[in-house]
Amino acid sequence: MSKIKKNKKNVFYDPSLKRRHFKSKLFKYFTLSSLIVSLAFLAIFFIDMVVKGSSAVQQTYVQVEVSYNEQSAENYRDAVDKKYLELLSRAVLREIPMQIKKNPSLLGTTKVAWMLADDQVDMYMKEYYYKISNKDLATLTELIENGRVEKKFNTIFFTHGDSKTPEYSGILSAMIGTILTLAVAMFVAFPIGVATAVYLEEFSEQNAWSEFLEVNINNLAAIPSILFGLLGLAIFINLFGFPRSSALVGGLTLALMTLPIIVVSSRAALRSVPATIRQAGYGLGLTKVQVVKDHVLPLAFPGIMTGSIIGLAHAMGETAPLIIVGMIAFIPDSPTSVMEAATVMPAQIFTWAGMPERAYIERTAAGILVLLTVLISLNAMAVYLRKKFEVKW
Amino acid sequence: MAKDKAKIVVKDLNLWYGDKHALHNLNIEIQKNKITALIGPSGCGKSTFLRCLNRMNDLISSVRVEGEVVIDGKNIYDKDVDEVSVRKRIGMVFQQPNPFPKSIYENVAYAPLKHGSVKKGSDCDDLVEQSLKSAGIWNEVKDILKEPGTGLSGGQQQRLCIARTIAVKPDVILMDEPTSALDPISTEKIEALMLELKKDYTIVIVTHNMQQAARIADMTAFFHLGDLIEYDETEKIFINPTHKKTEDYITGRFG
Amino acid sequence: MATFESKHRYAHLQEDVIKYLLILAATISILTTFGILFSIVFEAIEFFQLRSFVYFFTGTEWTPGVENSKFGALPIFAGTFMITAIAMAVALPIGLGSAIYMSEYASKNQRTILKPLLEILAGIPTVVYGFFAAITVAPFIVKISAAVGLEASFNSALASGVVMGIMIIPYISSLSDDVITAVPDSLRKGSLALGMTKSETIRDIVIPSALPGIISATLLGISKALGETMIVVMAAGLRPNLSWNLLEDMTTVTVRIVDALTGDQAFNSPATLSAFALGLALFFVTLVLNVVSVRMIKKFKEKYKMSSL
Numbered sequence: 003m004s005k006i007k008k009n010k011k012n013v014f015y016d017p018s019l020k021r022r023h024f025k026s027k028l029f030k031y032f033t034l035s036s037l038i039v040s041l042a043f044l045a046i047f048f049i050d051m052v053v054k055g056s057s058a059v060q061q062t063y064v065q066v067e068v069s070y071n072e073q074s075a076e077n078y079r080d081a082v083d084k085k086y087l088e089l090l091s092r093a094v095l096r097e098i099p100m101q102i103k104k105n106p107s108l109l110g111t112t113k114v115a116w117m118l119a120d121d122q123v124d125m126y127m128k129e130y131y132y133k134i135s136n137k138d139l140a141t142l143t144e145l146i147e148n149g150r151v152e153k154k155f156n157t158i159f160f161t162h163g164d165s166k167t168p169e170y171s172g173i174l175s176a177m178i179g180t181i182l183t184l185a186v187a188m189f190v191a192f193p194i195g196v197a198t199a200v201y202l203e204e205f206s207e208q209n210a211w212s213e214f215l216e217v218n219i220n221n222l223a224a225i226p227s228i229l230f231g232l233l234g235l236a237i238f239i240n241l242f243g244f245p246r247s248s249a250l251v252g253g254l255t256l257a258l259m260t261l262p263i264i265v266v267s268s269r270a271a272l273r274s275v276p277a278t279i280r281q282a283g284y285g286l287g288l289t290k291v292q293v294v295k296d297h298v299l300p301l302a303f304p305g306i307m308t309g310s311i312i313g314l315a316h317a318m319g320e321t322a323p324l325i326i327v328g329m330i331a332f333i334p335d336s337p338t339s340v341m342e343a344a345t346v347m348p349a350q351i352f353t354w355a356g357m358p359e360r361a362y363i364e365r366t367a368a369g370i371l372v373l374l375t376v377l378i379s380l381n382a383m384a385v386y387l388r389k390k391f392e393v394k395w
Numbered sequence: 396m397a398k399d400k401a402k403i404v405v406k407d408l409n410l411w412y413g414d415k416h417a418l419h420n421l422n423i424e425i426q427k428n429k430i431t432a433l434i435g436p437s438g439c440g441k442s443t444f445l446r447c448l449n450r451m452n453d454l455i456s457s458v459r460v461e462g463e464v465v466i467d468g469k470n471i472y473d474k475d476v477d478e479v480s481v482r483k484r485i486g487m488v489f490q491q492p493n494p495f496p497k498s499i500y501e502n503v504a505y506a507p508l509k510h511g512s513v514k515k516g517s518d519c520d521d522l523v524e525q526s527l528k529s530a531g532i533w534n535e536v537k538d539i540l541k542e543p544g545t546g547l548s549g550g551q552q553q554r555l556c557i558a559r560t561i562a563v564k565p566d567v568i569l570m571d572e573p574t575s576a577l578d579p580i581s582t583e584k585i586e587a588l589m590l591e592l593k594k595d596y597t598i599v600i601v602t603h604n605m606q607q608a609a610r611i612a613d614m615t616a617f618f619h620l621g622d623l624i625e626y627d628e629t630e631k632i633f634i635n636p637t638h639k640k641t642e643d644y645i646t647g648r649f650g
Numbered sequence: 651m652a653t654f655e656s657k658h659r660y661a662h663l664q665e666d667v668i669k670y671l672l673i674l675a676a677t678i679s680i681l682t683t684f685g686i687l688f689s690i691v692f693e694a695i696e697f698f699q700l701r702s703f704v705y706f707f708t709g710t711e712w713t714p715g716v717e718n719s720k721f722g723a724l725p726i727f728a729g730t731f732m733i734t735a736i737a738m739a740v741a742l743p744i745g746l747g748s749a750i751y752m753s754e755y756a757s758k759n760q761r762t763i764l765k766p767l768l769e770i771l772a773g774i775p776t777v778v779y780g781f782f783a784a785i786t787v788a789p790f791i792v793k794i795s796a797a798v799g800l801e802a803s804f805n806s807a808l809a810s811g812v813v814m815g816i817m818i819i820p821y822i823s824s825l826s827d828d829v830i831t832a833v834p835d836s837l838r839k840g841s842l843a844l845g846m847t848k849s850e851t852i853r854d855i856v857i858p859s860a861l862p863g864i865i866s867a868t869l870l871g872i873s874k875a876l877g878e879t880m881i882v883v884m885a886a887g888l889r890p891n892l893s894w895n896l897l898e899d900m901t902t903v904t905v906r907i908v909d910a911l912t913g914d915q916a917f918n919s920p921a922t923l924s925a926f927a928l929g930l931a932l933f934f935v936t937l938v939l940n941v942v943s944v945r946m947i948k949k950f951k952e953k954y955k956m957s958s959l
């Protein structure tokens with residue numbers, strides 16, 4: 003018995019290892035917790051935005067009698083019962099005289115209508131902090147009891163531009179501005195970026211010049227975005243005289259920022275086309291340009307598109323340089339050309355975030371949700387494209 | 396074979412990579428202060444077996460081991476055995492020299508310092524010197540101890556790795572084709588070194604080189620497709636093998 | 651024969667034209683860099699003709715709006731430095747820790763999910779981070795500070811620094827994960843075979859081997875932090891403030907650039923031109939950081955003979 007015990011004695015027992023294993027575990031938990039913290043940040047962030055932005059889906063309306071008469075054609079304050087004036091959106095009331103002017107047959111009629119409520123009423127209905135006088139609050143309570151106050155789907159947010167009254171402001175003009183700006187940016191950056199990539203990958207020899215180009219593009223990608231704003235301001239606006247705040251200037255500025263992303267990803271795409279394809283082309287007696295144009299580029303195209311979409315998404319979220327070139331102007335109506343003053347979604351978010359009224363917070367968060375949805379869709383599209391066309395040579 | 400001289404006793408060892416049964420029911424006794432060579436065609440499980448002896452297979456998640464590997468009377472696969480302490484006592488040298496990207500000195504001193512077997516200072520300096528001497532590389536590196544170990548030639552790097560292993564003062568040194576990546580002169584040096592080292596250590600070496608096995612090994616084990624076909628004194632294996640397969644293999648009549 | 655010749659010549663001409671067009675396109679990237687450099691340098695020179703160069707770097711008073719305006723950028727640099735330091739204090743351990751977990755502990759499948767998930771953090775527009783910092787994090791910090799008897803400003807270096815750190819996490823983790831994964835497995839095995847624990851192997855062998863790459867990632871992160879604009883514009887404040895108190899408001903180079911260029915000052919007033927002097931400083935610092943960062947990663951690639959990274 004005792005002999006067996008002695009034989010079974012654990013010669014590998016090493017008490018000093020206990021501490022080391024404990025430390026090892028601690029280290030593992032440290033790395034795991036840093037990962038969890040990063041992901042928690044991501045989760046908190048998205049939940050926060052959804053919580054803050056979701057109330058913007060609805061907007062409060064109040065049912066009142068609107069009278070179109072001589073007085074209200076002059077002064078909107080006469081269009082509704084005086085006691086409701088503070089409860090209704092000034093922006094909508096102000097349009098009544100204009101409506102009458104446009105459509106004189108309205109004169110002398112009255113209509114019971116759901117009118118957009120003032121932002122403070124909206125805040126009250128959404129149980130946020132509000133500022134309403136006691137008298138108005140009494141009126142409002144009565145209206146609510148009579149079922150004359152309702153929250154409806156907020157179409158205004160998607161059909162209107164910015165406004166000085168929060169309840170009447172929307173993201174539309176910023177969206178149009180974003181589209182125009184990005185159109186300019188891609189129109190410039192895509193051809194130049196792809197051409198640069200083609201030159202570097204297919205035509206240039208490995209020499210000092212191509213190395214210089216390469217280093218340059220690398221550095222370009224690392225320059226803080228705000229400095230591109232300085233460039234846009236000094237060159238496009240002050241030197242070329244392009245209109246300040248315009249989609250043209252914003253787009254050109256973004257184009258230069260997007261350029262390195264497109265160049266780098268296009269080069270990777272071109273490089274992934276196997277040399278045999280080129281050799282086969284040359285074997286047929288084709289010139290270099292023909293080989294690249296007809297055989298290499300089509301094969302590299304999905305990769306180039308993927309990179310360009312990622313570049314586009316990147317440009318879409320950029321704010322700082324656009325602020326510098328003036329794209330934070332107040333833009334109630336959507337721009338119709340690239341020369342007009344415009345704003346973009348992130349700049350609109352920035353503007354709203356700086357507003358004192360509480361009602362802008364939910365609009366800011368809602369704008370953020372819209373922007374993030376577009377960005378995530380774009381990135382998903384890029385990932386999909388990459389997966390779909392991923393070819394293993 | 397005298398029982399008291401067995402350093403490692405392997406009993407009914409089976410190993411699976413997922414569903415793949417890679418080692419079949421191995422039984423072998425590896426003797427103390429001898430060089431044991433493992434030979435056999437590629438993919439027969441030599442490296443896999445070697446890694447069983449210091450539980451390096453634990454690093455591969457798909458691996459499942461059954462059976463016993465008893466070293467100094469203790470099965471290293473027992474629940475109460477810590478694989479880290481196994482590896483402290485059973486050192487390993489790899490096919491590709493893999494010095495750490497640190498100085499030559501640190502390469503050797505790293506593990507003993509961590510294990511707490513020496514303290515920084517002259518004790519440590521002595522251990523480094525002694526280990527490098529045992530590995531037969533001291534004269535070549537004594538003036539460049541501060542330089543990175545990765546700057547040495549392949550053969551020197553391999554001897555540095557051996558020095559690094561010796562510094563931990565293991566009982567057994569496992570070597571997986573330690574010379575296959577080296578030139579003939581370096582190979583010769585390392586073979587001479589092994590013959591020197593077997594006085595103090597039990598050595599198990601995997602080799603594809605029949606001459607090498609014949610030159611240095613006391614015992615030789617022939618593996619084939621996960622089976623241990625034959626295990627005997629090297630001379631016996633090379634001159635008068637019992638099994639046809641062994642003979643075919645060592646005479647080069649094998650695929 | 652003749653037609654063949656002319657066709658040939660035409661094709662040749664076409665080749666040349668296309669080639670020159672491509673070169674022209676490639677030149678634009680260079681023009682952009684120089685465009686940025688010159689547009690900033692010229693305006694900065696103009697600024698330094700109006701105001702002292704030495705005082706700009708050593709002065710502690712920044713009063714652009716008033717008569718006899720002063721432009722000592724030291725508090726601005728200090729604020730930038732403080733916020734960057736806070737950001738890196740958040741991003742470096744968390745980013746590196748995440749990278750180590752992903753590359754050393756997570757399974758391959760987990761890694762393919764975790765990595766893109768973390769990279770979402772890098773895709774969130776900075777204006778969104780700014781809003782998050784100003785509306786969620788800053789009030790939270792004010793509340794917490796009040797609870798422990800400290801007074802925090804609603805615009806605080808801490809709020810903007812922390813949020814900036816979150817933004818930078820993926821820049822650190824992604825590149826670090828790449829270089830750690832690229833460290834050859836034979837080194838890990840060599841260490842484990844000596845009886846080292848896994849964490850000892852990671853800390854003593856893997857991380858030092860990947861160090862050039864990790865330093866490169868860190869420099870990139872610092873450069874991102876220095877140039878980050880929206881978060882600080884929305885959450886750090888405008889006041890040049892030379893202070894060690896993280897709970898106070900501070901301003902940064904980028905904030906002052908935005909402020910100088912969105913005000914209604916005349917373009918060639920020193921107040922406006924000061925933006926370009928600040929921009930020049932930012933340009934050089936980030937350029938140096940980037941060049942060193944690229945060098946480091948190149949060194950790492952050469953060390954392990956890697957072609958892609």
Ligand SMILES: Nc1ncnc2c1ncn2[C@@H]1O[C@H](COP(=O)(O)OP(=O)(O)OP(=O)(O)O)[C@@H](O)[C@H]1O
Pocket residue numbers: 412415417435436437438439440441442443444455457
């Ligand atoms: N990590 C692993 N996962 C799955 N199967 C493996 C793994 N490593 C080895 N194998 C398989 O186990 C068998 C034995 O492999 P092992 O590497 O031990 O052979 P070997 O005798 O060392 O060969 P060689 O002489 O080529 O080094 C082979 O069929 C191999 O494919």
Ligand SMILES: [Mg+2]
Pocket residue numbers: 441442443571601
């Ligand atoms: Mg092997």
